[in-house]
Amino acid sequence: MPCFSLLQSSLLNVDNMNPNVKRVEYAVRGAIVQRAVQIEKELKEGVKKPFDEVIKANIGDAHAMGQKPITFLRQVLALCAYPELLEDDKFPADAKQRARRILEACGGHSIGAYSSSQGIDCIRQDVARYIEKRDGGIPSNPDNIYLATGASDAIVTMLKMLVCGEGRDRTGVMISIPQYPLYSAALADLAAVQISYYLDEDKCWSLDVAELKRAVDAARQHCNPRVLCIINPGNPTGQVQSRQCIEDVIRFAKDERLFLMADEVYQDNVYAEGCKFHSFKRVLFEMGPEYSTAVEMASFHSTSKCYMGECGFRGGYMEVINMDPEVKAQLTKLVSVRLCPPVPGQALLDLVVNPPQPDEPSYHQFTKERATVLATLAEKARLTEQIFNTVPGITCNPVQGAMYTFPRIALPQKAIDKEEGLSPDMLYCMRLLEEEGICLVPGSGFGQREGTFHFRMTILPPTEKLKIVLQKIREFHVRFTQEFS
Amino acid sequence: MPCFSLLQSSLLNVDNMNPNVKRVEYAVRGAIVQRAVQIEKELKEGVKKPFDEVIKANIGDAHAMGQKPITFLRQVLALCAYPELLEDDKFPADAKQRARRILEACGGHSIGAYSSSQGIDCIRQDVARYIEKRDGGIPSNPDNIYLATGASDAIVTMLKMLVCGEGRDRTGVMISIPQYPLYSAALADLAAVQISYYLDEDKCWSLDVAELKRAVDAARQHCNPRVLCIINPGNPTGQVQSRQCIEDVIRFAKDERLFLMADEVYQDNVYAEGCKFHSFKRVLFEMGPEYSTAVEMASFHSTSKCYMGECGFRGGYMEVINMDPEVKAQLTKLVSVRLCPPVPGQALLDLVVNPPQPDEPSYHQFTKERATVLATLAEKARLTEQIFNTVPGITCNPVQGAMYTFPRIALPQKAIDKEEGLSPDMLYCMRLLEEEGICLVPGSGFGQREGTFHFRMTILPPTEKLKIVLQKIREFHVRFTQEFS
Incomplete structure (x- = not known):
């Protein structure tokens, strides 16, 4: 067979594809995770390894780590998917009531119909009520709620709205270092300017307004800073911001x-x-x-985290505050191009913001399941910090919240000098994966101060497994340090 | 309360937001649909109108128009959402088997876990087998299958990969006129150059390669044409391309x-x-x-159309063919930023490509339900063409496929001259909405030859209702013509 394709290079190749896409990086699913998937395949094929399974502590994926779905949520989802079950005695009345209400709000009473692009009306109303309750009665307008395909979708959409200008007028976006790499990836894709501000590792990864000021002033020399992104509770840091800090940030955002x-x-x-x-x-x-x-703002929430951990449904929302009405109309138009967020994810979100009430039959089981998940996470957060801090060369801030720890690792100079095209923390994580079957993400994927090294690990493995993971990392760290000393 | 916000304009306003977003238009959910939603609210509030309900024939949303979900699909989805039902005798064995297989492929056996970014492995394998069967055994590699959040997501992602260059080197993308406005919207968002080629209304909206050649030659004067988009069966035209036409297009794509x-x-x-x-x-x-x-290609499919019409689940896939391996790696990286397509939509897609087989218990009911939907659509396609062509001033090509008709309407000169900031076909559709409660999309939202006017209507309303809709449009058209004569 003649090899016609050899006669000329591909029409679409890395040299002529979208250069912004090439600049995108997303470490949470990067090289190390690809290798982990490969190792899993090798294990399945019977290849001998020093371990029996790969433990993926690289991503906040609670169910994959064995967390069970919350019964009430799944009951309602099953009822929505197959409404014939509404006749079934096995399902509690409140689950049926929720399902009926969602179905009535769907076109043709089916979750297979498109919803309005901003999301189903009654769900946006429930979200607004949830926010009001959370915020001590401060009003929330359902018209300001946009349901989304996970928070990632809403974040990227909002960033897209904000980007404009060329050269020194190009929009600059302030993101923390370390950050969640969705942000840097979206900024690369949008060709916006990333403005890095550093969190203070010595103060438990807290945010310092003086550092914000330093970063924005420096950035004004070469771009137009317009956006300040905050992750609270922090990813990957696990830090929870104080009320004082949030006030300072808001004042800063207004002033700048x-x-x-x-x-x-x-x-x-x-x-x-x-x-x-x-x-x-x-x-x-x-x-x-x-x-x-005066302050214009968007806040993001998701069904993927918290106690439910329903990542696969891609549910989420954003609330926009003080947004110019003309801009809001543009935002609504923009989201309409993708028609609507997945309706099962919208339904799930509705249950999260409108959970069983004390007088409802599912209340007891629901609250018990939720409390158990959160208590277990709290226990694992404590355990993680405690065990890591017993390892010479690992320094771990308290995991105050979220699902991650981002400990600092002291690496021997020989490992730092090794250079194999790998950053030293990538070398560390790759070796850990090959030797122990534990998949973490190197700190370089999130950003870190020059000369410091970290990794991000989720606290999601079941407690007994987490203890083993921590123990294995401890042994590995000692071994790695010796090898390169 | 002092009105601080009046002191200065919004930080984010229409003058300084992303200019590409401003250029985006999406008529399928544009002004007319917003007015339809408003009218529905007015009806609910008891406002008197010359009609009792708004019939939305603006969007291909089968379930919203009363089409019932296919039982088998929904049974499996309910089982996946709430696996306790796997113990239930009410569910057929093949539905349970499908659900078990999908759950086994999910992290933690839960559809609440993230999948791999390209989509669940075994579902991509099923998609590849489906394509092979459809295409008479031509091989399909699961590595070339990317599951997506509906076909829209995959189309936008693929376009994004292809866009580069500035000025005369900017990527040009050929799209048909009339087109599905996802394409023009995505091109505006990506700041790519739209190259319009016209379909031949006199030849049943068929595609003529001479017109492709005219368009690409003209475009080479001011941009770099790199992509040719084809919709077959056609949206909004309902045209089905002949094998000969497809061969000609492929030859053209290779040559150019x-x-x-x-x-x-x-x-x-x-x-x-x-x-x-x-x-x-x-x-x-x-x-x-x-x-x-030699020819590089991507093909797109969706769970939203065909016999299932499950729009709300946002399921879909693309197959890439002859894609440069380095580009594929970049594509995989790009989709990983959004983590994964919604897993319920992936599960649904699996059932579509792997439906009940003749020896399975659900086969009979499944094939009967599918055949009924498709037969009803065929009947409605025939009916639509037939009735429209009895109306003086409406000319309607056969609805050979898809879910739409795009008839040409002769408008009186006075209506064309009226100008109220509305295009004449928008005026027509707006009046039809206000007077008859029927929501269509003006042809200008899809593109049409200068001086011609059309609307897009779905054939999805239930047969008896469709007859009424067609009758009402007939009466309206006569009235509108008289009024402006």
Whole structure:
């Protein structure tokens, strides 16, 4: 057979594809995870390894780590998918009532119909009520709620709205270092300017407004800073911001005329004593009208985290605050091109914001299941910090919230100098994967101060397995340090 | 309360937002649909109108128009959502077997876990087998299958990969006129150059390669044409391309070095006698290695159309053919940023490509339900053409496939001259909505030859209701013509 394709290079090749796409990086599913998948295949094919399974602590995927779905959520989803079950006595009345209400709001009473692009009306109303309750009665308007295909979708959409200008006028977006790499990936894709501000590792990864100021002032030399992104509770840091810090950030955003993006997808994941989740919106409104009518903001939430961990459904929402009505109309138009967020994910979100009430039959089981998940996570957060801090060369801040730890690792100079095209923390994580079957993400995928090294690990493996993982990392760390000393 | 926000304009306003987003238009959910939603609310509030309900024939949303979900699909989805039902005798064995297989492929055996970014392995294998069977045994590699959040997601992603260059080097993308406005919207968003080629209304909206040649030659003066998009069966035209036409298009794409994007989401929706769906891939491979090894292509499919009409689940896939391996790696990286397509939509897609077999208990009911939907659609396609062509001033091509008709309407000169900031066909559709409660999309939303006017209507309303809709449009058209004569 003649090899015609050899005569000329591909029409679409890496040299002539979209250069912004080439700049995109997403470490949470990067090289190390691809190798992990390969190793899993090798294990299945009977290849001998020093371990029996790969433990993927690279991604906040609770169900994959064995967390069971919350019964009530899944009952309602099954009823929505197959409404014949509404006649079935096995399902509790409140699950049926929720399903009926969702179905009535769907075109043709089917979750197979498109919803409106902003999301199903009654679900947006439920979201608004949930926010009002969470924020001590501060009003939330359902017209300001946009359901989305996970929080990622909403974040990228909001960033897209904000990007404009060329050269020195190009939009700059402030993101923390370390960050969740969705942000840097979206900025690369949109050809926006990334403005890095560093979190203070010595102060438990807290945010310092002086550092924000340093970063924005430096950035004004070469771009137009317009957006400040905050992740609270923090990913990958696990830090929970104080009310004071949030006030300072809001004041800073107002003074510097920055659009605030508050990624609050871990709002139910707060474990440390003395820590509490404060929503940016609540703090904003409690600071008075000088702020609450002036600061433009979007806040993001998801069905993928917290106690439910339903990542596969891709549910989420954003609330926009003080958005110019013309811009809102443009946003609504933009999301309409993709028709609507997945309706099963919308339904799931509805249950999260409108859970069983004390007088309803599912209340007891629901609250028990939720409490168990959150208590277990809190226990694992504590355990992780505790065990890591017994290892010489590993320094671990408290996991105050979210689902991750981002400990600092002291690497021997020989490992740093080794250079094989790998960053030293990638070398470390790759070796850990090959030797122990544990999949983490190197700190370089999230950003870290020059000369420091970290990894991100989820605290999601079941407690007994997590103990083994921590123990194995400890042994590996000692071995790695010896090898390169 | 002092009105601080009046002191300065919004930080984010229409003058400084992303200009590409401003250029995006999406008529299928545009002004007319927003007005339809408003009217529905007014009806609910008891406002008197000359009609009792708004009939939305603007969007291909089968379930919203009363089509019932296919039982087998929904049984499996309910089992996946709530696996406790696997113990239930009410569910057939084949539904349980499908659910078990999908769950086993999910992290933690839960559809709440993230899947791999390209989609669940075994589902991609099933898709590949489905394509092979459809295409008479031509091989399909699961590695070339990317599951997606509906076909829209895959189409936008593929376009994004292809866009590069500035000024005269900017990527040009050929799209048909009339087109499905996802394409023009995506091109505006990506700041790519739209190259319009016109379909031949006098020849049943068929595609003429001479017109492709005219368009590409003209475009080479000001951009770099790299992509040719085809929708077959056609949206909004309802045209089904002949095998000969597809061969000609493939030859043209090869000669002109164009990446082919084949939107084949209506592949099961072919009604007209003598018409048959030919996949671009099959024709490509049947043309021999000179073509099958040289032409780069992506083909798109969806769970939203055909007999299932499950729009709300946002399921779909693309198959890439002859894609440069380095580009494929970049594509895989790009989709990983959004983590994964919604898993319920992936599960649904699996059932579509792997339906009950003759020896399985659900086979009889499944095939009966599918056949009924398709037969009813064929009947409605015939009816629509027939009735429209009895109206003086409406000319309607046969609805050979898909779910739409795009009839031409002769408008009186006074209506054309009226100008109220509305295009004449928008005026027509707006009046039809206000007077009869029927929601269509003006032809200007899809593109049409200068001086011609059309609307797009779906054939999805239930047969008896469709007859009423057609009758009402007939009466309206006569009235409108008289009024402006």
